Amino acid sequence: MNQVLHIFKKDARHLWPQLLASLGFFIAFGWVSVKNALQTNGLTMFIGTILSLLVYMNGWILTVQAVHDESLVGENQFWLSRPYRWPNLLIAKVLFIAVFFCLPLLLTQVAILAGCGLNPLASLPALLLNMARLTTVMLIPVFALSVVTSSFPRFTLTVLAALLYLGLLIWGSSLLSSRLYLNVLPDPYSMPLILTIFVIVCLTAITLQYATRSTMRTRLTLVVLPVCIVALMLARPTAALARHLYPDIAQASQLPGSMVFDSDPSRQVPDLSNGRRRAAPNGIALPFNFSGVAADSIVRAQGVQVEISAANGLHWSSGWQQVFQIILPREKMPSNIYILVDPDFLRRLGSTPATVTVSLANAQLAAGQRSEAIAAGDDYRLPNGGVCAADTFTSALRCRYPVYTPQLAYMTGRWTSGPCPETPSATPTGPEGGVWLGGGNSYGVAFALSPVETGQLQFSNRPYGKGIGPSFICPGTPVSYTPYTVVRQFRTTQTISNLDLTRYSTGTVQMH
Amino acid sequence: MTPVIQTHNLSRTYGRTNALRGLNLAIPQNSIYALVGPNGAGKTTIIKLLMNILKPTEGNADVLGIPSTQLAGDAFTRIGYVSENQEMPDWMTIQVFLDYLRPFYPQWDHTALVRQFNLPLDRKLRHLSRGMRMKVALASVLAFRPEIILLDEPFSGLDPLVRDELIEGLLDRASETTILISSHDLAEIESFATHVGYLQQGQLLFSDEMSTLSDRFREVEITLPHPQPLPAAIPATWLQPQAVGTVIRFTHTEAANGAASAELAQIFPTARNITLTPMSLRSIFLAIARTEAHAIQKGREA
Known part of the structure; x- marks a missing residue:
C-alpha cells in the first residue's frame, strides 16, 4: 500500500x-x-x-x-x-x-x-x-x-x-x-x-x-x-429471445385487446403532390385499429417483425425492430406501425399483391395507485421524485428527474398559459389536460455527465406550435398522477392478405 | 567461484535478425566484467535480457540465482542498471528524483554520492548535460548498494573528466558488488576490468580474465633465410598469418606456456629468429575482429 x-x-x-x-x-x-x-x-x-x-x-x-x-x-x-x-x-x-x-x-x-x-x-x-x-x-x-x-x-x-x-x-x-x-x-x-x-x-x-x-x-x-x-x-438469437420474453398468446380471450388492420384507403400513405408513389421507398406504415384494452391498463408495443411474401415467390422477413407505441384503453384507437423494409425488395415487389404477417411484441401495463395532490409553489413536485416548472423558453412544462427517467405515468391537471394569480385559487379555471411522462430510458443518464434528466410535458389538449405562452401548474391546482407498471409481456400476430405495399410505402422522395 | 550471472544458450531474434546467438556466459562474483564489441554486436540486448526488459527467444539466464524472466519487484533492490538511453522523469529535480526512489529500497543513502559527484540537487533532470545525467543515474544506483550493477555504454560520449569521476565512483564499490559493463571502446574499460568478453554479431567470441588474456596472446614474428609460403595446414590458434618476403607474422592465441616457441621452431626448423611479443588488449581485439570479419567474408563468397 x-x-x-x-x-x-x-x-x-x-x-x-x-x-x-x-x-x-x-x-x-x-x-x-x-x-x-x-x-x-x-x-x-x-x-x-x-x-x-x-x-x-x-x-x-x-x-x-x-x-x-x-x-x-x-x-x-x-x-x-x-x-x-x-x-x-x-x-x-x-x-x-x-x-x-x-x-x-x-x-x-x-x-x-x-x-x-x-x-x-x-x-x-x-x-x-x-x-x-x-x-x-x-x-x-x-x-x-x-x-x-x-x-x-x-x-x-x-x-x-x-x-x-x-x-x-x-x-x-x-x-x-x-x-x-x-x-x-x-x-x-x-x-x-x-x-x-x-x-x-x-x-x-x-x-x-x-x-x-x-x-x-x-x-x-x-x-x-x-x-x-x-x-x-x-x-x-433474437427469435429465441422474442419467444422467451414475449410468449405468443394463441387464444384471443387471453389478449388484453385486439389489433385489426384498417384497410380504409384514407389511411394509406398519400400520393406525392404529382400523383406518383415514392421512388425510393425504405419502409411501410401499416394502419391498425387497437381496441378492447381494459380501462385500468395500457398496452405498449415494443417491437415489430414483419414477413412479406407474394405469389410470384418473392419473400422477405425483417428482424425485430424497435417501436415505442402506447395503446390506450379507448374504443378503436387508430395508429400506424412503421417498419423498415429492404428497399430492393420493395422495388422488386412493386404493386404485386402480398401477404404480410405482422408480429408485435407488447408489454401490458397496469395502472397503479392514483395519487392526487394540490400543487404548491412555483415547482410542482412529482410523487416519483421529479420536479416540474414552467419553462419560459419552450412554452412547456419542464420536468427534471434525478438520474433516471421515472417509470411510465399519466398526469392530469388544469394548466394555465398565463401567470399564476397572487393568491392560490381553489377552483382553477384552465383547461383539463393529460400527459404521459417517463418510461423511455431505462439506462438513465449513463452516457451523460449531468445527473439530471429533463423532459417537457405537452398536455393532451394543448395545441402545438401556436405561439402561446408557457404552461403553468399554479399553486392550489389539483393534479393527479397515475404510475403504470409492466404486468406481462406477450406477442400478437396478424396476417393481412392481398396488400399492395406501394400504397403503404414510406421513404425519401427522389427529385427527377 | 559461483557465478552471479550465468546464461545458457541465450538467444534473441528481432524478426529475422539474430541479435544474440546461443550465448553461454558466466560472470563470477565481485568481478568487473567488460562486455566489449562493435556497435550492433548485441551488448545492449544481453543486458536487457538479463534485466528482464526483453524476453529471450531461446535459452535462459540466471541473475543472482533467479531466472531472468522472473526478475521483478523486490529483486531489483539487489540489481542496479544504468544505461546511456535510459528515459528519466525529466520533470523532477535531482533532489525529488532521489527522494522519490528512496522508499523503494530497504537501504538507501545518497548524501555522500551527491557530494562525490557534485550533483546540483535543485536542477531539473531535463536541464542536465549528458554527463550529469549519467552521474545522477549512477548515484541513484549506488545509493542502494546493489549486489550487481549492469551498465550499458555508460561512458559513451562523455568527456574524460566525467568518465574518470564515474569510474572512480564505481571502483569505490567494486569490492562489494559485481559489475557488468558494456562498451565499444576498449580504452574505456581496459584499466579497471577484471574480466572481458568479446561479442561480435551476436556471438561471444571469447570470455576470459584480463590477466589470462594478456598471457595467452602473443604477436609472433619469424624470420626465415629464404622467402617461404605459409604452411598448408595453419593451426586454429594462429590469427591473421601473413608471409612478407622472409618474414612470417601472426597472432598466437595460446602462447601462455613456453611450449609455443618450441612448437614454432619445429614447424620452421630453418628460422633465423622467432620473437613472441606481448600484446595490448586493443591489438588482441583487433586481431580477433579482423579474423572474424575475414571468415565472414569468406563464408559469403563461398
Whole structure:
C-alpha cells in the first residue's frame, strides 16, 4: 500500500496543473448544468455542451497522462529496472483516476442534484451505478489504449486508427448483414452481456500489459475485441429471445385487446403532390385499429417483425425492430406501425399483391395507485421524485428527474398559459389536460455527465406550435398522477392478405 | 567461484535478425566484467535480457540465482542498471528524483554520492548535460548498494573528466558488488576490468580474465633465410598469418606456456629468429575482429 500511495503522490505532484484545470472544469460544469436543468437557455446549453466535452477530455487526458507517467511500452523507461510491483503500479493509476476524476465528478453530480432541488442522498445508489457505467464506457477503453501506447501523440494516433477501424468494421458488417441495426428487440440480456464482455476483455488487456508488458499480445486482444462484439450482435438469437420474453398468446380471450388492420384507403400513405408513389421507398406504415384494452391498463408495443411474401415467390422477413407505441384503453384507437423494409425488395415487389404477417411484441401495463395532490409553489413536485416548472423558453412544462427517467405515468391537471394569480385559487379555471411522462430510458443518464434528466410535458389538449405562452401548474391546482407498471409481456400476430405495399410505402422522395 | 550471472544458450531474434546467438556466459562474483564489441554486436540486448526488459527467444539466464524472466519487484533492490538511453522523469529535480526512489529500497543513502559527484540537487533532470545525467543515474544506483550493477555504454560520449569521476565512483564499490559493463571502446574499460568478453554479431567470441588474456596472446614474428609460403595446414590458434618476403607474422592465441616457441621452431626448423611479443588488449581485439570479419567474408563468397 505504501508503494501505491508513493506512486499516487508522485503522479499528483507531476500533474497538478492539469488537476487544477480539472477542478475549474468541474465547478463550471456543475454551475452551468444547474442553470440548464432549471431553465432552457440557448447560450448556457451551448456552454454546457462545450463544458461536457471539456470534462470528458479532461478525464481522458488525466487517464492517459497518469498511465504514461510509467509507460508500459518501450525498453528505456527508468522504472523498469526499479523495484516496482506491477499490481501496486496498476492500483496507483486506478486510485489516481478515482480520486481526481470519478470522485470530483460524483461530488459535482451531487451538487447539481441539490442545486436542482432534487434529493442527492436518495439518488446515491443510482449515481454510483451511473458512475460505474460512465467509467466502463468512457474511461476503461481509454485506459486500455493508454497501456499500449507510449506518448500522448501516439495515443491520439491510435485513437484515430481505432475509430477508422471501428468504422470499417461497422461498414463491413452492414454489408454482411442488415440485422445488426434492425434486429434490436429490447431485451434485458444483450446489452449487459456485451458490456460485460467489453469490460472483461479491456480489464484483461490492461492487467496482462501491466503484468507482462507484452504489448503486441495486448494490442491483438484489443483489436479482436470489436470483432467479437459485432459477431455477438450478429449472432444474437433474437427469435429465441422474442419467444422467451414475449410468449405468443394463441387464444384471443387471453389478449388484453385486439389489433385489426384498417384497410380504409384514407389511411394509406398519400400520393406525392404529382400523383406518383415514392421512388425510393425504405419502409411501410401499416394502419391498425387497437381496441378492447381494459380501462385500468395500457398496452405498449415494443417491437415489430414483419414477413412479406407474394405469389410470384418473392419473400422477405425483417428482424425485430424497435417501436415505442402506447395503446390506450379507448374504443378503436387508430395508429400506424412503421417498419423498415429492404428497399430492393420493395422495388422488386412493386404493386404485386402480398401477404404480410405482422408480429408485435407488447408489454401490458397496469395502472397503479392514483395519487392526487394540490400543487404548491412555483415547482410542482412529482410523487416519483421529479420536479416540474414552467419553462419560459419552450412554452412547456419542464420536468427534471434525478438520474433516471421515472417509470411510465399519466398526469392530469388544469394548466394555465398565463401567470399564476397572487393568491392560490381553489377552483382553477384552465383547461383539463393529460400527459404521459417517463418510461423511455431505462439506462438513465449513463452516457451523460449531468445527473439530471429533463423532459417537457405537452398536455393532451394543448395545441402545438401556436405561439402561446408557457404552461403553468399554479399553486392550489389539483393534479393527479397515475404510475403504470409492466404486468406481462406477450406477442400478437396478424396476417393481412392481398396488400399492395406501394400504397403503404414510406421513404425519401427522389427529385427527377 | 559461483557465478552471479550465468546464461545458457541465450538467444534473441528481432524478426529475422539474430541479435544474440546461443550465448553461454558466466560472470563470477565481485568481478568487473567488460562486455566489449562493435556497435550492433548485441551488448545492449544481453543486458536487457538479463534485466528482464526483453524476453529471450531461446535459452535462459540466471541473475543472482533467479531466472531472468522472473526478475521483478523486490529483486531489483539487489540489481542496479544504468544505461546511456535510459528515459528519466525529466520533470523532477535531482533532489525529488532521489527522494522519490528512496522508499523503494530497504537501504538507501545518497548524501555522500551527491557530494562525490557534485550533483546540483535543485536542477531539473531535463536541464542536465549528458554527463550529469549519467552521474545522477549512477548515484541513484549506488545509493542502494546493489549486489550487481549492469551498465550499458555508460561512458559513451562523455568527456574524460566525467568518465574518470564515474569510474572512480564505481571502483569505490567494486569490492562489494559485481559489475557488468558494456562498451565499444576498449580504452574505456581496459584499466579497471577484471574480466572481458568479446561479442561480435551476436556471438561471444571469447570470455576470459584480463590477466589470462594478456598471457595467452602473443604477436609472433619469424624470420626465415629464404622467402617461404605459409604452411598448408595453419593451426586454429594462429590469427591473421601473413608471409612478407622472409618474414612470417601472426597472432598466437595460446602462447601462455613456453611450449609455443618450441612448437614454432619445429614447424620452421630453418628460422633465423622467432620473437613472441606481448600484446595490448586493443591489438588482441583487433586481431580477433579482423579474423572474424575475414571468415565472414569468406563464408559469403563461398
